[in-house]
Amino acid sequence: VIFARGFKKYAETVAADFRGELRLTTDDRFDPFVGAESLGIPVLPLEDLRPICESMHFARVRDGRAFSALTVICEGKSLIVYNDAHTDTRINNSLAHELAHALLQHEPQPFANGVRLRYREEEAEADYLAGLLLIPNLVAVRACRDSEKLASIAARFGVSDQLLKYRINVSGARRRVIRTYST
């Protein structure tokens, strides 16, 4: 995906500002629950919907792999529901993704039942900002330099190895490490 001009730089500013507001240093882990609270966005586990949904549908969504999280925007106010049957690292990523949509103030879409919304640039943007919130560029550089510690760095920041690798790839960490060694 090719981002709009200036997007990456803006996303870095947004992530740095927001992490700063939460008083996180580069070494601190981003907790999406704390982030949501700071933004005034309630976050509910899927479990809370059990009493108001048909059990067959509820079970299918909860136990299936398909559903990670959603935000509904009612009269301008957001509410996030996430799949609490997923692993913590996946939940962190899903919630960071939803918060990224909110921070980027993406236009919410009318929900079209059964019709898959086309993959939009907004999804890629939200992924990018979510990554920045969870793993700052400097952490990606560090992980790239010391690949043996990849798993422990991922665990420390509450993300999957896969997400950390994605951040190393998109942050340009590799280029930065080569540059450091060659000078």
Next chain:
Amino acid sequence: VARIANSQLVVQNAIYRPEVADVKSNCSYRIAKQGERTGEARLLLKRGFDSGRFYTALNDTRRVRNLQWRQVAEESGVSASTLTRMAQGKGPDVDGLAALTQWSGLDPKNFFAGETSRQSDLETVLTYLRSASELSPEEAESIAQIVRGAWELAKKRVAEK
């Protein structure tokens, strides 16, 4: 399923007519004006300012000027997180409101809590949804139920406030 499809009506936002803020070339005048705005903003925030409604008007201004939110943040100097909080009804601080008033040319006096309701009798279920890209029809139907459930909870929360 049909119920959800039927409820997809279009929200008609009130149309605000934002005026483009005058560009003042006189620097000292601008600083004085800014001080005045900050004072005014402080007063307004004390008296119960409806940031959610101000945000909606700001969004309309943005659309009229054909700008991205990113540009609003960059031009006004107000952070994305502050703008996001406003959307949730959490007020901006004095400086933020003053900066946004200046940027938009909107009159903050028109945004007192309780003066006019944002409510509309038409509703659209609005979402960001994170799910697998390939859904079976059964999965899609079940997820639709969850969306509807989440929507009901969100409506209840908004009504409670």
